[in-house]
Amino acid sequence: MRFQIPIGPQHPALKEPIGLRITVEGEIIRDADIRLGYNHRGIEKLAEQKTWIQNIYLTERICGICSHSHTTCYVQGVEKLMELQPPKRGLYIRTLVAELERVHSHLLWLGVAGHEAGFDSFFMYTWRDREIVMDILERISGNRVHYGINTIGGVRRDLDELQVKYILDSLEILRKRSEYYKNLGTTEPSFVARLAGVGYLSKEDAIALCAVGPTLRASGVPMDVRKDDPYAVYDEVPFEVCTADTCDVLGRAVVRIKELFQSYNIIEYLLKNLPAGEIAVKAPRRAKPNEVVSRYEAPRGENIHYIKSNGTDKPERLKVRAPTLANYAATIKMLKNGFIADVPLIFAAIDPCICCAERAVAIVDARTGQEKVVPMNILKQISQKISANKERKREAEWPL
Amino acid sequence: MATLKTLIYLVIYPGLLFLFIYSTFCEWYDRKLYARFQNRMGPTHTGRWGLLQPIADFFKLMAKEDIVPERADKGMFSALPAFGLAIVSTAMLLLPVWNYSLDRPSLTSFNGDIIVLLYLLSLPTFIFFLAGWSSTNLFSTVGAARVLTMLFGYEVPLFLSVLSPAVLANSWRLAEIAAFYRQHPLLILVNLLGFLIALICVQAKLERTPFDIPHAETEIVGGTFTEYSGKKLALFRLMQDVEMVVAAGLLATVFLGGFPGGPLVGLINFVIKTLFVIFFLTLIRATTSRIRVDQVVSFSWKYLAPLAVLQLLIVILVKGLIS
Numbered sequence: 001m002r003f004q005i006p007i008g009p010q011h012p013a014l015k016e017p018i019g020l021r022i023t024v025e026g027e028i029i030r031d032a033d034i035r036l037g038y039n040h041r042g043i044e045k046l047a048e049q050k051t052w053i054q055n056i057y058l059t060e061r062i063c064g065i066c067s068h069s070h071t072t073c074y075v076q077g078v079e080k081l082m083e084l085q086p087p088k089r090g091l092y093i094r095t096l097v098a099e100l101e102r103v104h105s106h107l108l109w110l111g112v113a114g115h116e117a118g119f120d121s122f123f124m125y126t127w128r129d130r131e132i133v134m135d136i137l138e139r140i141s142g143n144r145v146h147y148g149i150n151t152i153g154g155v156r157r158d159l160d161e162l163q164v165k166y167i168l169d170s171l172e173i174l175r176k177r178s179e180y181y182k183n184l185g186t187t188e189p190s191f192v193a194r195l196a197g198v199g200y201l202s203k204e205d206a207i208a209l210c211a212v213g214p215t216l217r218a219s220g221v222p223m224d225v226r227k228d229d230p231y232a233v234y235d236e237v238p239f240e241v242c243t244a245d246t247c248d249v250l251g252r253a254v255v256r257i258k259e260l261f262q263s264y265n266i267i268e269y270l271l272k273n274l275p276a277g278e279i280a281v282k283a284p285r286r287a288k289p290n291e292v293v294s295r296y297e298a299p300r301g302e303n304i305h306y307i308k309s310n311g312t313d314k315p316e317r318l319k320v321r322a323p324t325l326a327n328y329a330a331t332i333k334m335l336k337n338g339f340i341a342d343v344p345l346i347f348a349a350i351d352p353c354i355c356c357a358e359r360a361v362a363i364v365d366a367r368t369g370q371e372k373v374v375p376m377n378i379l380k381q382i383s384q385k386i387s388a389n390k391e392r393k394r395e396a397e398w399p400l
Numbered sequence: 401m402a403t404l405k406t407l408i409y410l411v412i413y414p415g416l417l418f419l420f421i422y423s424t425f426c427e428w429y430d431r432k433l434y435a436r437f438q439n440r441m442g443p444t445h446t447g448r449w450g451l452l453q454p455i456a457d458f459f460k461l462m463a464k465e466d467i468v469p470e471r472a473d474k475g476m477f478s479a480l481p482a483f484g485l486a487i488v489s490t491a492m493l494l495l496p497v498w499n500y501s502l503d504r505p506s507l508t509s510f511n512g513d514i515i516v517l518l519y520l521l522s523l524p525t526f527i528f529f530l531a532g533w534s535s536t537n538l539f540s541t542v543g544a545a546r547v548l549t550m551l552f553g554y555e556v557p558l559f560l561s562v563l564s565p566a567v568l569a570n571s572w573r574l575a576e577i578a579a580f581y582r583q584h585p586l587l588i589l590v591n592l593l594g595f596l597i598a599l600i601c602v603q604a605k606l607e608r609t610p611f612d613i614p615h616a617e618t619e620i621v622g623g624t625f626t627e628y629s630g631k632k633l634a635l636f637r638l639m640q641d642v643e644m645v646v647a648a649g650l651l652a653t654v655f656l657g658g659f660p661g662g663p664l665v666g667l668i669n670f671v672i673k674t675l676f677v678i679f680f681l682t683l684i685r686a687t688t689s690r691i692r693v694d695q696v697v698s699f700s701w702k703y704l705a706p707l708a709v710l711q712l713l714i715v716i717l718v719k720g721l722i723s
Contacts, residue, residue, distance in 0.1 A: 011621065119689030
């Protein structure tokens, strides 16, 4: 017997609204369909009304986890448009924050994976230790999530000796704890039984479906923007691209844990080789008419910003391709022929950041199933028409 | 006078009131331990050390709005929580704590009561299944199917491992089994393997991690309980707490020599031994992740059932040796 299970838009496994329509036979998934658009915020449109500087803080708010990824991606593009070369020290600090963000994102993901697999102890432990890296970020920038450290032409805050020492000390604790999670995550029998062989994505499929980030690397494709198209100072920092060849959720976990250690090495290298000098150069207010594509390896995969300028102090167009969007096609492939029990795990394994990937809204007629894309003012008119003659519902009553 | 005594026996001690207080205490103990294992504080706010938290939760749920789904089988949907609580409370009366004399079998302690107790512990599983099924919610239906699928896995190993000490003790009466192991404490070691198997099976019966599959929140929301709210959910939660106490009591009776020493010392024995068993249940809960329902069945039949048979063989051999 086939029936459809709706996972989302509201579901405990999802931290953000997304619709997964899953057709199952018993416990086995036969088909899956992803519906987006529940969390559209119109950021791209908003960006066209704000200045280059204001947009840094707007792009930062695209994502609550990889906020630095989006600003860096944007700022790099704008720097190219304005033909600026940020000073070395600024780039080092920018890269440092980027790697710290990767650490906190991967630790967060490990916890989420534990929670989705019903391993709440793992979740509690990893999130406790994530606080260490959050504290480091707070020391550097004053904030835990939206660091606001990037500016066009460099960074806004410098590091002092005390901060460097503090980060290096904390790094030792993080290394030790990550070693423990590496052992736990790859040897705990019930946890491994849940992850191994789940959500298989072959190398060919991963490439054909344009998967990015740890999802792609776990299928054995060593593709990483930091290596392939180095930005900031990645061309002088020694590190390896981590891959796994199991092509399943366990592989994705292993890749992320390996990347944690690579990030620790990068952070240590950056701190020990921090050049002296300025942290930023002054940026002009306008950019010449041009267009640019900026790539950045976010914790979740390749992040792309396309920016077009028209000679004013505002961009003419900002297009954001968040890594999650690139992974959706592969997710459908991974879900097919799996178990219902694995849906949250497979979906969580791409580390979805749903609101980052919301770029459009489609209006679906509930009765006919017809889809259409409409401008905002028409949408307003439709909603006014629907609600015009309706009585206001009464508030819920107290049951006693 | 006799009526009054029976009433006190049923309602206050060791009946409903005591059961309510003790089972909520066990929930607190379980939650606190689980939290400490996870480097958290656990309940701290309500009462000293958060001791009253489960009771507060119970009354809060009682006061909440009670919704019955439109398409549900309304009679069944509403009756099931009360039935479930009644069943596990009845099972509690069969535990040989205060209410038995070894020589005179009575209504609460008779030859074959171990079978009745196991039967009464099987019924809650069906209550959960029916609860999920009569809700007609998709998530509940999937949860209900999972409840039954799991039952096929753990029930046989549980019966085998709980009954093998009875075979060695040559009795089907809980009080006599406990008395036998008190007389021959060394023979408890023979059943160590069975104790382990029974612990795992009880964990599955109580639907706790790694077997919390029927109400795995990240997969099927509330599972069997998705549609339940208010008083009915409160009763179900109380029922699960009581079930935990009864199951821990059963294991303590069969494997750990029961609760000797009359009303007061017996009670202390009861508390210590059940908390000892619950400690292990919580340990399993804190150190594992949820497995899939097909993995439960294959794990049970590949490992638990053969080991339970091995335990039975050991018991038969030992019985031959000592007689």
